[in-house]
Amino acid sequence: MSAPVKNIKAAKAPAENFVSTTNACKLCKPLGATLVFKGIEGGVPFLHGSQGCATYMRRYIISHFREPMDIASSSLGEKQAIYGGGPNLKKGLLTVMDKYGAGLIGVATTCLTETIGDDVPGILGEFRREFADLELAPVVNVSTPSYSGSHMEGFTAAVKAVVEQLAQAGEPNDSVGCFPGFVSCADIRHLKDVFASFGMNAAILPDYSETLDGPALDDYEKLPSGGTPVAAIRALGGAKASFEFGATLAPVGEAGTAAGLLAARFGVPAHRMGLPIGLRASDEFFKALESVACAPTPRRHALERGRLLDAFVDGHKYISQKRCVIYGEEDLIVGLTSFMAEIGVTPVLVAGGGRSGRLKAAVEAACEGLVPEMPEVREGVDFYDIADRARELAPDFFLGHSKGYRLARELNVPLVRVGFPIHDRFGGHRLHHLCYLGAQELFDRVVNAMIEKKQTDSDIGYGYI
Amino acid sequence: MSDLIFEERKDQIHRKGEGPFKLACNRDSLAGAVSQRACVFCGSRVVLYPIADALHLVHGPIGCAAYTWDIRGALSSGPELHRLSFSTDLQETDVIFGGEKKLYAALTELIDRHQPKAAFVYSTCIVGIIGDDLQAVCKKVSAEKGIPVIPVQSEGFKGNKREGYLAACKAMFTLMGTGDTSDIGPLSLNILGDFNLAGEIWIIREYFERMGIKVVANITGDGRVGDIARAHGAALNVVQCSGSTMDLAKMMKEKYGTPFVKVSYFGIEDMAEALYTVARFFKDKDPGILVRTQELVKEELAVLYPKLQEFRKDLEGKKAAIYVGGAFKAFSLIKAFRHLGMSVVIAGSQTGTEEDYEELASICDPGTIIVDDANPLELSAFLKEKDVDIFVGGVKERPIAYKLGVGFCDHNHERKEALEGFVGMYNFALEVHRTVMSPVWKFVPRRSGKVLAGEGADLPKECSL
Numbered sequence: 010m011s012a013p014v015k016n017i018k019a020a021k022a023p024a025e026n027f028v029s030t031t032n033a034c035k036l037c038k039p040l041g042a043t044l045v046f047k048g049i050e051g052g053v054p055f056l057h058g059s060q061g062c063a064t065y066m067r068r069y070i071i072s073h074f075r076e077p078m079d080i081a082s083s084s085l086g087e088k089q090a091i092y093g094g095g096p097n098l099k100k101g102l103l104t105v106m107d108k109y110g111a112g113l114i115g116v117a118t119t120c121l122t123e124t125i126g127d128d129v130p131g132i133l134g135e136f137r138r139e140f141a142d143l144e145l146a147p148v149v150n151v152s153t154p155s156y157s158g159s160h161m162e163g164f165t166a167a168v169k170a171v172v173e174q175l176a177q178a179g180e181p182n183d184s185v186g187c188f189p190g191f192v193s194c195a196d197i198r199h200l201k202d203v204f205a206s207f208g209m210n211a212a213i214l215p216d217y218s219e220t221l222d223g224p225a226l227d228d229y230e231k232l233p234s235g236g237t238p239v240a241a242i243r244a245l246g247g248a249k250a251s252f253e254f255g256a257t258l259a260p261v262g263e264a265g266t267a268a269g270l271l272a273a274r275f276g277v278p279a280h281r282m283g284l285p286i287g288l289r290a291s292d293e294f295f296k297a298l299e300s301v302a303c304a305p306t307p308r309r310h311a312l313e314r315g316r317l318l319d320a321f322v323d324g325h326k327y328i329s330q331k332r333c334v335i336y337g338e339e340d341l342i343v344g345l346t347s348f349m350a351e352i353g354v355t356p357v358l359v360a361g362g363g364r365s366g367r368l369k370a371a372v373e374a375a376c377e378g379l380v381p382e383m384p385e386v387r388e389g390v391d392f393y394d395i396a397d398r399a400r401e402l403a404p405d406f407f408l409g410h411s412k413g414y415r416l417a418r419e420l421n422v423p424l425v426r427v428g429f430p431i432h433d434r435f436g437g438h439r440l441h442h443l444c445y446l447g448a449q450e451l452f453d454r455v456v457n458a459m460i461e462k463k464q465t466d467s468d469i470g471y472g473y474i
Numbered sequence: 475m476s477d478l479i480f481e482e483r484k485d486q487i488h489r490k491g492e493g494p495f496k497l498a499c500n501r502d503s504l505a506g507a508v509s510q511r512a513c514v515f516c517g518s519r520v521v522l523y524p525i526a527d528a529l530h531l532v533h534g535p536i537g538c539a540a541y542t543w544d545i546r547g548a549l550s551s552g553p554e555l556h557r558l559s560f561s562t563d564l565q566e567t568d569v570i571f572g573g574e575k576k577l578y579a580a581l582t583e584l585i586d587r588h589q590p591k592a593a594f595v596y597s598t599c600i601v602g603i604i605g606d607d608l609q610a611v612c613k614k615v616s617a618e619k620g621i622p623v624i625p626v627q628s629e630g631f632k633g634n635k636r637e638g639y640l641a642a643c644k645a646m647f648t649l650m651g652t653g654d655t656s657d658i659g660p661l662s663l664n665i666l667g668d669f670n671l672a673g674e675i676w677i678i679r680e681y682f683e684r685m686g687i688k689v690v691a692n693i694t695g696d697g698r699v700g701d702i703a704r705a706h707g708a709a710l711n712v713v714q715c716s717g718s719t720m721d722l723a724k725m726m727k728e729k730y731g732t733p734f735v736k737v738s739y740f741g742i743e744d745m746a747e748a749l750y751t752v753a754r755f756f757k758d759k760d761p762g763i764l765v766r767t768q769e770l771v772k773e774e775l776a777v778l779y780p781k782l783q784e785f786r787k788d789l790e791g792k793k794a795a796i797y798v799g800g801a802f803k804a805f806s807l808i809k810a811f812r813h814l815g816m817s818v819v820i821a822g823s824q825t826g827t828e829e830d831y832e833e834l835a836s837i838c839d840p841g842t843i844i845v846d847d848a849n850p851l852e853l854s855a856f857l858k859e860k861d862v863d864i865f866v867g868g869v870k871e872r873p874i875a876y877k878l879g880v881g882f883c884d885h886n887h888e889r890k891e892a893l894e895g896f897v898g899m900y901n902f903a904l905e906v907h908r909t910v911m912s913p914v915w916k917f918v919p920r921r922s923g924k925v926l927a928g929e930g931a932d933l934p935k936e937c938s939l
Contacts, residue, residue, distance in 0.1 A: 029580035030536065030563040037537025059599055059631035060503050061513025065541035068869055077873040079850055084503045090603065090631050097505045104506030108480060108851060120535050121599040121631055124569060155535035156600070157566045224926060227919035229854030229877055412543075 032392035034336055034412065035362030037155035040066045041164030042117035043080050044191065045171065048215020050236035051112015051146070053105050055081040057098050057129060058119030059090075072432035074194070074221045077229070081105045081114075085121060094122050095132045102136060106146055109231045113239055116150040117167065123154035147239060149174045159363045161338050164191050165258060165266055168214055172267040176245040178275060184244050185301060186251035186277070187213045188267045189443070190284060190340055191429065194222035196443040203444060206309065207302040212241035212248075214267070222438055246275045250301045252294070255340040256283035256371040257363075283371070284340055284443065286451075287348025288317060291444050313445035320449060321352055324456040329353040331405040331459060336360040336395055336413060337428045339368050339388075341442075345408055345427065346384065347375035348448060354455070356384040357402045364389040392416065406458055411437075423458040427451070478855040480507055486847060488831075491840035497831045499846040503634070508849045510797070510870050511824045513630035515598055516542075517638020520887060521718050522594050522626065522645065524669050525697040526550035529590035531560045533577050533608065534598030538630075539563075546887045547671040550696050560584055564600065573606045581615045581623065591699035592622040594645060602629030622699070624648055635799070636717060636825050643722035646693065646702055650726065653700055655707025660759050662688045662708045663752065664732075666723055667715030668739070668894070670695025671887055677895035678739055681749055685767050686760060693719060706730040710755055712737055712748070717800035717825060738802055739894035740902075741810035742778070746771045774896035782813055785903045788911055790815035792863040797822045797845075797853060797871055798885060801830030807866060807885070808837055814903055819860040822848050850874050858920075863910045879918030881909035 043054035043066055056063045063082035070078045081104070083089075083097040098116070105111050118129055129150050137145065151170035153163040168188050189200060197218035204211035219235025245251070251268040259265035261272055261279045268279035280301070285294035291314070295306050306314075332355045335342045339361040346356045359372050369386040376383055385402075387394060396416050399407075406423045407413050411433045417424035431437025441447035460474050479487065485498040503509035515532075519542050522530065532539035543559030550556065562580045564573050577595070585593060593615070597608055608625040616623040626645045628638050663682065668675045675695035682689055690708040691701035711723045711734035723734040735755065737748035753767040794811050796804050801823040808818045821834055822845035835844055843856050854874050857865060865875035868886025875882040883905050885893065893902045919925045 027583055028562070028576055029531070029584050030539070030561045031584075032543060032559050033536050033540045033561060033563065035536060036540050037535060040537070055506070059513050060509055060511055060634070061516050061630045062537070063508070064510065064512045064870070065516070065537065069541050071869055071873055075873060075876070077850060077877055079508045081506045081508050082503075083505045084507075084509065085631050086502050087632050090599075101506030104480065104504065108478070108507075119599070120537075120564075120569075121603065124600050124603045154566070154569075155537045156564045156569050159536075223877075225879055225918050226877060227879070227923075227925060228858065229850065229874060231851060415544075 027393075030391045032412070033362060034360065034391055034395065035159035035161075035338075036069070038153040038158050038160060038163035038166075039117040039119055039155060040069065041160035041162070041191065042115065042151050042153045042167035043078075044070070044217060045164055045167035045215045046113070046115025046117070046149075047078065047220050048217035048236055049113050049115070049171065049242070050238045051110075051232050052220075052236055053079065053081055053109050053111040053114050053232070055083070055101065055105060055114050055116045056119055057083045057094060057116055057127065058085060058121045060084045062119045062121075069430065070221075073430040074438045076221050076223060077233070078221065079109075081109075083122075090121065090125055093125065094127050095135070098127070098129070098132055099136050099139070102148060103140075111146050112232065113146055114148045115167065115171070116148060117153045117163070118151070119153070120155045123152065147175065159338075161191065161340070161363055165255070168267045169265070169270055171214065171242060172245060173270055175239065175242045176271065176275065177243050179244065179247040181249070182244050182247045184210045184212055184241065184248045186245045186248050186267070186271060187211050188251065188253040189213060190254050191338065192284070192443060193440050194218040194438045195441045196447060199441060199444060199446055203298070203310065206307045207298050207304060209298070209302055212237055212245060214242060245271060245277070248275075248277050250278045250280060252280045252282075252297065254282060254284045256343040256375070257339040257365040257367040283347065283375070284344035286341075286344030286442055287351055287448050288314075288321070288445075289351060290344060290347055291448060294444065310445060313449065317445045317449045317452065320452055324452065325353055327456045327459045330355060332357045332402070334358045334360070334395065334399050334402065334404040334407050334409075336390070336407070336409040337362070339363045339365050339371075341428050342409075343368070343371045343375055344442070346372050348451065349408070350376045350379040352452065352455075355380055355382075357404055358385045358387065358395070358398050360387045360390045360395050360398070362390060406455070406462070408455075423462050425451075425454055425458050478851045480504055483507070483847075483852075486845065487852070488835070488844045490835055490838050490842045490844065495832065495835045497828070497835075497844060497846055499826055499828060499831060501847070503847055508851070509824075509847055510849060511634050511847060513634065514632050514638040514641065515596060515628040515630045517635030517718070518596060518626045518628035518642040518645070519638070520546065520635075520669070521639055521642035521694060523556055524548035524550070524694045525594075525699060525702070526556045527553040527591045528555065528699050529560065529584055529588055529593040530556060530596070531562065531581060531584060531593060532596045532598060533562045533573065533601050533606070534564055534596075535600060536561055536563045538596070538598045546669065547890050548669045548695055548887070549673050550670075551676075552698075555588055555590055569600065569604055572604060573601065574611050577606065577608070577611050578615065581611070582619070585615070585619045585621065590621065592624065592649065594624050594626050596626045596628050598628070599630040602632065622649055622652075634825055639718045640721050643719060643725065646722055647725045649699060649702045650706050651703070651730070653702075653704030653707075655704045658690055658704070658707040659688060660709055661686060661756055662690050663710040663712050664691045664693055664705045664708045665689055665695075666693045666711050666713040666734075667719040668692070668695045669887060672890050672892040674739070674892045674894040674898065677892060677897060681770060681895065682752070684770050685749065685753060685763055687752065687756065693722065706732065708732065710735065710752065712752060714738055714748075714802070715800055716802055738806040740803060740806035740898065742775070742813055742896070742899055743809050744806045745895055745899070746775075778896050778900055781900055782903055785907045786813070786815045788907060792816045792910055793819045793860060795820035795853075795857055795860065795862045795865045797848060797865070797867045799824050799868070801826035801834055803885065804834055805837060810899060810902060813899075814906060816863075816906075818842060819862060820845070820856045822846065854878060864906060879915060879920040881906075881912065881915070883909060
């Protein structure tokens with residue numbers, strides 16, 4: 010009944026200079042923004058555009074998290090595309106406030122509303138004046154035209170927009186801000202534990218660890234519990250420090266990100282570093298934590314680090330000099346590359362769908378002194394490019410999300426799944442990537458992938474490796 | 475419960491038995507209501523997607539192509555070009571200066587690379603706004619490359635999925651009439667509105683072959699450009715999923731005089747009736763066909779029926795909810811559930827017509843909730859109110875069911891189980907049984923009454939001392 014799945018035809022063509030995109034290694038800009046808004050307490054993501062955008066993104070996000078992901082839409086039709094989407098936006102906001110009782114609405118634009126020239130900040134200003142007599146939930150907005158940047162730019166822009174529009178000047182307080190980027194629900198929960206163990210009061214933005222990974226319930230929660238409290242975001246103006254992860258983000262000094270903005274506007278010291286993936290990057294994070302907390306790393310995390318190092322030694326021969334292709338979001342793949350380099354895996358291709366212009370330098374800095382040869386680094390790639398290079402490079406495994414599965418299958422090598430989307434496996438949102446704990450989990454998975462491959466390929470059927 | 479129903483949507487919900495039947499439908503979605511609907515592009519994309527030897531190029535920013543990459547379970551027995559996702563990935567400069575040049579270059583290189591039999595070029599929201607002349611570019615490339623290059627007018631905001639179906643039908647119709655029909659005999663038909671999910675069209679083709687009928691074109695599951703080009707030579711169009719391909723059947727009737735019949739391949743009665751309808755159509759040309767068809771149905775039922783009785787023992791009296799894209803599927807499902815001793819207590823669709831809903835109301839039991847263009851809040855309220863055991867829908871409905879602790883059956887285009895035909899009825903019953911009879915429901919809050927551990931804990935007396 011089922012036909013065999015064939016491999017993507019290996020038509021040989023130069024990867025450079027192609028105009029078309031085949032099997033994109035990125036998603037569109039508003040998707041990132043909806044995730045950020047979903048990570049705020051009482052937050053309802055709202056897309057200003059046609060109905061399809063919201064539905065497609067809901068579907069896509071649900072396929073990874075397996076959780077409800079309600080995204081409201083202004084559902085523009087032909088008339089509104091001609092005369093402007095303002096009235097629909099206002100009506101939609103009222104509907105969401107009324108029916109969802111939203112604590113916050115996050116409005117992201119789409120290519121349609123950007124192109125017809127809707128002035129969303131202006132419309133929201135009118136909305137606030139028209140309904141000044143009502144107690145309205147805060148509405149934040151971010152410009153996310155999909156023709157300019159990937160879902161990660163949308164994510165980063167939304168985090169910045171939330172901080173920019175909510176954080177207030179105020180008395181210095183004991184909170185710290187943490188902008189981890191697009192990490193898993195399990196990662197966010199672990200970050201909370203880490204901050205708590207240092208005795209720090211951290212506002213992690215976004216925090217969809219509960220809103221997109223909630224318990225079984227007897228009712229459909231209009232607004233799932235969890236998320237960064239709006240009050241905590243407002244208080245960030247007086248925060249002690251902020252932590253922001255992402256090796257390819259705009260420099261803090263440019264105020265292009267949440268941490269940069271807090272530093273420039275309120276003088277909050279920014280600790281910017283790559284995602285804490287692997288030993289060295291986690292060390293950097295814990296060192297920064299120690300300096301802000303004025304306290305040593307608690308023993309439980311010191312032990313996590315010790316066990317990780319112990320595992321490095323115990324497992325190193327299974328993976329030493331194995332070659333891997335790493336693909337996905339730029340900040341994530343820099344972290345993964347750094348980790349692979351320090352455990353003796355040779356990254357041969359590091360490929361990102363975004364175009365920050367900062368990927369190559371970040372990858373080379375992460376690999377410095379650890380690899381026999383710098384990996385090939387490609388920005389703005391699609392899976393046609395990745396496949397083209399991977400066939401020649403013949404890696405031992407892939408490290409990336411589900412979209413590389415067919416390629417890994419074609420080359421008959423393992424795919425170690427990380428990041429988003431993972432919709433061909435169960436529990437992708439519960440995978441750890443960050444800190445010593447995440448490195449341990451990832452290390453075990455990489456080693457086991459190599460062991461399993463050896464076992465599967467062998468005629469002997471080793472039951473003991 | 476009533477507070478979950480949007481005032482504006484009250485007349486899109488009906489409870490059978492409460493007043494004369496009247497249901498408003500075919501309306502624009504309410505802004506802010508989190509409709510489960512998609513857009514025009516989605517309608518076109520799902521219909522044309524399974525044509526496996528055509529190039530499907532999405533002209534627009536990356537999202538529309540990324541969210542529709544290899545998502546349908548539409549199988550092909552040969553080429554698999556449809557499983558790749560092609561986009562022009564429009565950037566800001568293209569939006570400002572126009573995307574025609576990029577489209578031309580993308581089409582040219584992709585046609586050279588993949589040598590497709592035809593190319594479909596989908597317009598997206600933004601293309602409708604910036605005014606690219608798709609027609610002209612397609613015409614030029616078609617002349618240069620010698621294959622049909624067909625624009626699909628599927629700007630997302632110009633309606634809902636139904637307008638997209640129409641655009642897809644118009645696009646296919648331009649292919650028709652160009653192929654050689656000289657070897658097509660009088661006992662021949664086209665299958666319309668089947669997408670070969672999990673290999674379903676192969677099941678149906680086999681039935682027709684056993685009846686002695688030749689299938690000319692699959693429209694569009696396991697579809698081929700060459701077959702569609704000569705589809706006008708078939709004696710009959712058999713139309714399932716009338717919402718999506720009825721427009722094509724009507725166009726073919728008008729131009730080529732091809733008669734059509736409406737069928738459904740789901741469930742016992744509808745599957746048998748589909749075959750009998752076709753047999754009756756051909757009985758003058760082939761007097762033996764009715765007997766052969768009766769034998770076929772008898773053979774299949776002899777295998778199926780005893781198996782269904784086994785399932786029925788467990789499932790008798792259980793309750794189901796249905797929310798699907800088009801209403802035709804709901805009719806078949808209601809009948810299919812009756813064979814399992816189950817009743818359907820909620821039935822709805824995204825884009826049903828007045829006619830659809832009248833028919834739906836006529837076959838439903840009293841008290842059944844009938845709903846058009848619902849949303850998560852309404853659906854969850856209905857599921858709770860009716861205390862159902864299983865919800866049949868698509869990936870967007872799944873988390874609603876699961877969050878409430880209700881069983882689920884995926885009857886949408888991502889399914890990996892064949893549900894058509896007599897064997898499909900068995901698979902359906904098996905899937906229903908597997909979900910409804912799972913022991914996990916005993917533990918979920920809806921059945922156990924216990925939501926989170928720790929809430930209202932019954933601590934030993936000593937603890938309060």
